[in-house]
Amino acid sequence: MIKKPVVIGIAGGSGSGKTSVTKSIYDFFQGHSIALIEQDYYYKDQSGIPYQERLKTNYDHPLAFDNDLLIEHIQQLQQRLPINKPVYDYTVHTRSVNIIPVEPKDVIILEGILVLEDQRLRNLMDIKLFVDTDADLRIIRRLLRDINERGRTIDSVVNQYINVVRPMHNQFIEPTKRYADIIIPEGGQNHVAIDIMVTKIQTILEQNSIV
Numbered sequence: 001m002i003k004k005p006v007v008i009g010i011a012g013g014s015g016s017g018k019t020s021v022t023k024s025i026y027d028f029f030q031g032h033s034i035a036l037i038e039q040d041y042y043y044k045d046q047s048g049i050p051y052q053e054r055l056k057t058n059y060d061h062p063l064a065f066d067n068d069l070l071i072e073h074i075q076q077l078q079q080r081l082p083i084n085k086p087v088y089d090y091t092v093h094t095r096s097v098n099i100i101p102v103e104p105k106d107v108i109i110l111e112g113i114l115v116l117e118d119q120r121l122r123n124l125m126d127i128k129l130f131v132d133t134d135a136d137l138r139i140i141r142r143l144l145r146d147i148n149e150r151g152r153t154i155d156s157v158v159n160q161y162i163n164v165v166r167p168m169h170n171q172f173i174e175p176t177k178r179y180a181d182i183i184i185p186e187g188g189q190n191h192v193a194i195d196i197m198v199t200k201i202q203t204i205l206e207q208n209s210i211v
Contacts, residue, residue, distance in 0.1 A: 007110060067118050082101060142161065
């Protein structure tokens with residue numbers, strides 16, 4: 001009998017700290033059998049669309065994601081089959097020709113802004129987390145990240161936040177909070193919540209006789 005891995009979904013808005021929470025959990029289980037699947041690697045292939053049209057892509061909308069492929073890959077990992085994780089190239093706004101081979105693991109972390117939006121994805125998860133951080137902190141974190149790491153201007157980041165990120169968050173991301181088993185305030189700074197999650201994951205692994 002195949003022992004299914006533990007699948008953990010970690011959602012939250014841009015700048016919420018979900019990546020920090022993911023890293024904390026991932027680092028704890030380093031040396032164990034753990035894989036990370038990022039939803040933003042699964043943006044739809046747009047190679048058949050003219051480049052000027054691709055520039056209009058709304059990356060904060062559920063329809064931007066190829067959830068069919070993501071679900072197929074999670075199911076394959078649950079069956080202890082390897083996958084080829086796609087790579088998205090933001091410079092050309094479509095999927096790259098490169099892939100990342102991922103072997104089956106005992107723990108799978110699925111992280112992204114909208115991983116709790118699709119019921120089919122939620123049904124594959126053993127634990128569902130939502131990282132909940134105030135909007136003012138999220139915009140500050142996003143501002144610093146995009147300026148320092150992506151070379152963007154303050155005006156471009158603020159305009160994108162007001163016109164796309166904020167309305168998409170309110171319409172699609174925030175409502176998924178109600179599906180979470182645990183809501184973690186303040187992201188990676190909430191060490192108590194992360195410790196509780198790690199303990200819970202260990203318990204499930206022990207129950208499944210995986211560790």
